[in-house]
Amino acid sequence: MTTEGFNLRWHYKLPMDLHSLLDEALKLKRLKRSGWVQRGLLDPESVAAHSWGVAWLAVILCPPQLDRLKVLEMAIIHDLAEVRVGDITPRDGVSSERKQKLEREAIDELLSGLADAPAVLSLWEEFELGESAEARFTRVLDKLDMGLQALHYQVAEEGDVQGILDSALKSVSGSGFEYLLEGEEE
Template identity: 40%
Template sequence: MQTKAAAPIAFLQGRSTLALIEAYFELNHLKQLYRQGWLRVGIARERCESVAEHSFGVALLSLFLADSYFPEADASKVVRIALLHDLGEAYVGDITPHDAVSREEKLQREQQAVEKILAKLPRGAEYLALWREYEHGTSFEARLVRQVDRLEMGFQAAIYENQGAGDLSQFFASVHKALETPELKAVLAELEKLRPGV
């Protein structure tokens, strides 16, 4: 797993501090962790987004899309789920479909990591429930964020293509498979018009 730097939680080894500080040092690793799929297709490390940058994009897109297209969604819940959805990668790393890890194994590893980070926080059980809701798609908001997670990848692919990264059609194909709502499919159709050569 390629990273910008080692996990910051190592700085706290053998030291006692507030649970909030410890959780932040754990989740800060998402800023150090490259999105591995982009590296795999040749995006240079100095241009490659981190998992934290992706999560930030998912949270903002989720908010904007919920407010603009899905008035039935609880926008606050959507943002909370989006902020939490990749938290397990702080320990597990950015496992992609190219890695030899089953969906079940990935879920188990990420759940253990999320529990480790959140259990120490006063509202950790509430946050963990939202993360599980996302993973299992048990609410409209969770299913929406799951789709936006993929859609954000399409946004990033469009940007990389316009920066000269070449044809990233495989990422757009993945987004197409994930989208269920006509509203998000329409956004993707507009986004694809911005691809070079279209």
């Protein structure tokens, strides 16, 4: 496969800024999900692994009336700010207002050199606020992936994850996906 004919530099205002953004985003592969770390799991999943899980769920579960590409984009970017602020959980004692402010500042800074920053920021904000059917669906997938990971850890007896599983079940209630977390066939 060749990239001949593609001008990839239009995406970023300065070439070095693109390298910095890509390098920083790659750190999500090493950033462990705090909820699992706080529960003492030996091999907690990374934020990037979680985002991949949400994207995979989007591919296989997105209903035809929703814009799958938009759902996928939201799945991929929804936790990007965590590369700067960390994976803040309720156990951290940070108010939701403070968390939102920190994440907004981080995402603004991360994407500041991106030519398409307004579109990416708009998607991120739409997800955060749950403003569209796609955003609400992606938010359900976010919690569904968390619950599926909790089930994985529970079956492997890697730690006490019942609280996270209960939270995920509550969050996906009414979505039609509850059975995936309850171990029952639909």
